[in-house]
Amino acid sequence: MTGHRRTTCAYCGVGCGLIVEQRENGRVQVAADPDHPANFGRICLKGASLGESLSTARRATVPRVFGESVSWDHAAATVADRFRATIKNHGPESVAFYVSGQLLTEDYYVANKLMKGFIGAANIDTNSRLCMSSSVSAMSRAFGSDTVPGCYEDLEAADLIVLVGSNAAWCHPVLFQRFYDPHRANNPNMVVIDPRRTETATKADLHLSLRPGSDAALFNGLLHHLRKSDKLDFQFLEEHTRGFSATLTAAQPFSIPHTASECGVPEKDIARFFNLFARTPKVVTLFSQGVNQSSSGTDKVNAVLNCHLATGRIGKPGMGPFSLTGQGNAMGGREVGGLSTVLAAHMSFTPEDCDRVERFWHAPSLARKPGLKAVELFEAIHRGEVRALWVMCTNPAVSLPNSERVHEALQRIPFLVVSECEAETETTRFADVHLPAQTWGEKNGTVTNSERRISRRRAFLEPPGEARPDWWIISRVACEMGFMQAFSYTGPADIFREHAALSGFENTTRDFDISALAELSNREYEDLAPIQWPVNARYPRGRARLFETGRFFHNDTRARMIPIQPRPPKNPVCDTFPFALNTGRVRDQWHSMSRTGKVPRLFGHTPEPMLAIHPEDAAANGLDQNPSGLVMVRSKWGGLVARIAPTRDQPRGTLFLPFHWNGRFAQAARANRLVNPATDPLSGQPELKHTPVAVTVLVPRWFGFLLTQEQEVPPINDLCYQVSVPRQGFWRHELAGTRPIQDYARWLEKHWGLRPREENWLEYAVGGGGSYRAAQIVEGRLNTCFYLTEKAVLPDRTWLETVFAKKQLEARERRSLLAGSLI
Numbered sequence: 001m002t003g004h005r006r007t008t009c010a011y012c013g014v015g016c017g018l019i020v021e022q023r024e025n026g027r028v029q030v031a032a033d034p035d036h037p038a039n040f041g042r043i044c045l046k047g048a049s050l051g052e053s054l055s056t057a058r059r060a061t062v063p064r065v066f067g068e069s070v071s072w073d074h075a076a077a078t079v080a081d082r083f084r085a086t087i088k089n090h091g092p093e094s095v096a097f098y099v100s101g102q103l104l105t106e107d108y109y110v111a112n113k114l115m116k117g118f119i120g121a122a123n124i125d126t127n128s129r130l131c132m133s134s135s136v137s138a139m140s141r142a143f144g145s146d147t148v149p150g151c152y153e154d155l156e157a158a159d160l161i162v163l164v165g166s167n168a169a170w171c172h173p174v175l176f177q178r179f180y181d182p183h184r185a186n187n188p189n190m191v192v193i194d195p196r197r198t199e200t201a202t203k204a205d206l207h208l209s210l211r212p213g214s215d216a217a218l219f220n221g222l223l224h225h226l227r228k229s230d231k232l233d234f235q236f237l238e239e240h241t242r243g244f245s246a247t248l249t250a251a252q253p254f255s256i257p258h259t260a261s262e263c264g265v266p267e268k269d270i271a272r273f274f275n276l277f278a279r280t281p282k283v284v285t286l287f288s289q290g291v292n293q294s295s296s297g298t299d300k301v302n303a304v305l306n307c308h309l310a311t312g313r314i315g316k317p318g319m320g321p322f323s324l325t326g327q328g329n330a331m332g333g334r335e336v337g338g339l340s341t342v343l344a345a346h347m348s349f350t351p352e353d354c355d356r357v358e359r360f361w362h363a364p365s366l367a368r369k370p371g372l373k374a375v376e377l378f379e380a381i382h383r384g385e386v387r388a389l390w391v392m393c394t395n396p397a398v399s400l401p402n403s404e405r406v407h408e409a410l411q412r413i414p415f416l417v418v419s420e421c422e423a424e425t426e427t428t429r430f431a432d433v434h435l436p437a438q439t440w441g442e443k444n445g446t447v448t449n450s451e452r453r454i455s456r457r458r459a460f461l462e463p464p465g466e467a468r469p470d471w472w473i474i475s476r477v478a479c480e481m482g483f484m485q486a487f488s489y490t491g492p493a494d495i496f497r498e499h500a501a502l503s504g505f506e507n508t509t510r511d512f513d514i515s516a517l518a519e520l521s522n523r524e525y526e527d528l529a530p531i532q533w534p535v536n537a538r539y540p541r542g543r544a545r546l547f548e549t550g551r552f553f554h555n556d557t558r559a560r561m562i563p564i565q566p567r568p569p570k571n572p573v574c575d576t577f578p579f580a581l582n583t584g585r586v587r588d589q590w591h592s593m594s595r596t597g598k599v600p601r602l603f604g605h606t607p608e609p610m611l612a613i614h615p616e617d618a619a620a621n622g623l624d625q626n627p628s629g630l631v632m633v634r635s636k637w638g639g640l641v642a643r644i645a646p647t648r649d650q651p652r653g654t655l656f657l658p659f660h661w662n663g664r665f666a667q668a669a670r671a672n673r674l675v676n677p678a679t680d681p682l683s684g685q686p687e688l689k690h691t692p693v694a695v696t697v698l699v700p701r702w703f704g705f706l707l708t709q710e711q712e713v714p715p716i717n718d719l720c721y722q723v724s725v726p727r728q729g730f731w732r733h734e735l736a737g738t739r740p741i742q743d744y745a746r747w748l749e750k751h752w753g754l755r756p757r758e759e760n761w762l763e764y765a766v767g768g769g770g771s772y773r774a775a776q777i778v779e780g781r782l783n784t785c786f787y788l789t790e791k792a793v794l795p796d797r798t799w800l801e802t803v804f805a806k807k808q809l810e811a812r813e814r815r816s817l818l819a820g821s822l823i
Helices: 072-090 105-119 133-143 152-157 173-179 215-228 234-240 244-251 256-263 267-279 297-311 330-336 351-361 374-383 403-412 470-480 492-504 522-526 615-620 744-752 797-803 811-816
Strands: 003-008 017-022 028-032 095-099 124-126 160-164 189-193 206-208 283-287 320-323 388-392 415-420 433-436 445-448 453-457 579-584 610-613 630-634 639-646 654-658 691-697 702-708 719-727 730-737 761-766 771-778 781-789
Touching: 003 453, 072 095, 072 388, 072 415, 072 433, 072 470, 095 105, 095 374, 105 124, 105 330, 105 351, 105 445, 105 470, 105 492, 124 374, 133 297, 152 173, 152 283, 152 320, 160 267, 189 267, 206 267, 215 244, 215 256, 215 267, 215 297, 234 297, 244 297, 256 267, 283 297, 297 320, 330 445, 330 492, 351 492, 374 403, 445 492, 492 522, 610 615, 615 639, 639 719, 702 744, 702 797, 730 797, 744 771, 744 781, 781 797
Parallel strands: 095 124, 095 388, 160 189, 160 283, 189 206, 283 320, 388 415, 415 433, 579 654, 610 639
Antiparallel strands: 003 017, 017 028, 445 453, 579 691, 610 654, 630 639, 630 691, 702 730, 702 781, 719 730, 761 771, 771 781
């Protein structure tokens, strides 16, 4: 395949359109699509570097069963036979799927149909449970449906943007650029509500650094203030809502002084926010993982929705609540029933909906009740209740909380299937069957972004080896299980047409309806332009906003306001674990790094798993006196090693750690080893933003770093700290050990195959082994340098990294190598 192709980005829920071009040298150039309505020519660094992530190195290329390479016939038959036997002996509830917001909608649809419709249990859940399920639960409670009311244009039309628990400048950068431009004179006012002073907060007119977990108290206070300020829309409340009286009563205690006390924010800042919201009709409130990932996440989102419903600021240009989706197709997964608690096409487990889906699918044994949510699912595996699991396009061994227990569950399960494009991840190491899946650039289908916009992902690369699309893999297994008639798809267009037809089947009240697309020809599907649902007879060109008329999707068409009693995090800090740990993304990485880890330049921003801590907390605990900067972080659930990064952007008593690091790049730095498994009782979403931890100094016997053009090496067992990342033209290894090294040259040879005593090396050592430095020059170019100390400060890596780019070193640069800086 050659030439230009329009497609959609692989990363976050903004859903940016891209134009890809294959060059004659085999490289892929990625550029922003100026005509795509999600991004209009904007692109972020991750999206721009997608072409650099397309290496087929480390790819899974052939099915493997119990460690042996086999044919697809053998692999599909093995999976089908084991699933059938498990169902026969232990019932359909003993089988489960765990899928991903990075699947295409067509993949998601087929997986959901097989599990709920034909295996007959609802035990299919998704990693979207970890990021968006509290918003799903809250919007369903309030609106009667999982409906995002607005569109991206509202952000540009708003006079006030409120971001709650969202570092959009890093996590949704293109969307952030749509409403914030430092060179534009008419930016909307921006309030950021986040304990940390993030990159987004630095751009805000007002930053409320609230106490972790106190978001519901803040929005209860706002609701009370809106009532006192006579800013409620009583006509809207009377005609279009229920529950407002009880909701206002629940908010009544939250005066400005009480709210300030609950949130740990100065009264003047609380008052400023409340007054700004009250006097600005055109306000959009964006909320994301900072509120979702909580044991009371659903209530927090409903507290936000209450304020918009009480003022009638919903469904109109420039105003409304807006959920920022984390993954590229988390919304598409919600449409097809990827969550264990819903059926396809935004239907639920009511008798009427079950009957409707059963008849449409001709499903012999449709599930009649919700299945296990993600954390519950892995607990059921641990107990032996779920005995066969199929993981698709995700890495739960890294991403789920209490991950040591997840590892135990994966070890215990009698049969584990993993569909994965990578040859090795933490999860594939446990797999009995590893099925090679296609990835971005090879797969064909659709995704839906945060504003309900369906866009095409188009293939432009030939897949390596025998890699296949997920819908094909699932259908092949379904046919082997005896369900051939229901899974005889010839391509993704077949699946999309069925998905669209189901959305309109006996649909008189449901929000999700794309039935106008059910008769697309293959060519029309291939050429499908981005479009926002609903897309039906009434709205054949899509619809930007919902709820303009005040009609919602409860049976009586009224929205529900929910009385909120704020609850603190499930596990409070204590004397033993005095810090509240928050985990999240960094700017240039994605999930567990299987894609971004292939792009050296994406490690330039954050090359190590750094633990953000306030300088006064570091000093009070003696953490700033350790020359290595290494600390041990412990919770009730596990421990890890990281390097501290003191910053006043981190509030006292709190810590921040990125969740991306996996075992390939960082030994013992997996954030979810620490994270508690508490979940929201309604949504099942884990409390990833608040885990009590303790931090102590780690004093290694030695610490250092190695920069080398040689290939990566596996983790070295006798190290207490090893971070290995690719950079432009070399690998960077940060190292520390608790065992003394008697001979550094022999140690380098044993683990890296390096021989510092040969002629092309420079060496320097201080007596007694206190310091060692070595550098290798090959044909005038720096090939390797190694710096080690027991207690001194190491050279900065910046200058040395620039030297690797030089094809010929100058004499002064050679003389400076052992110093580590230009002298």
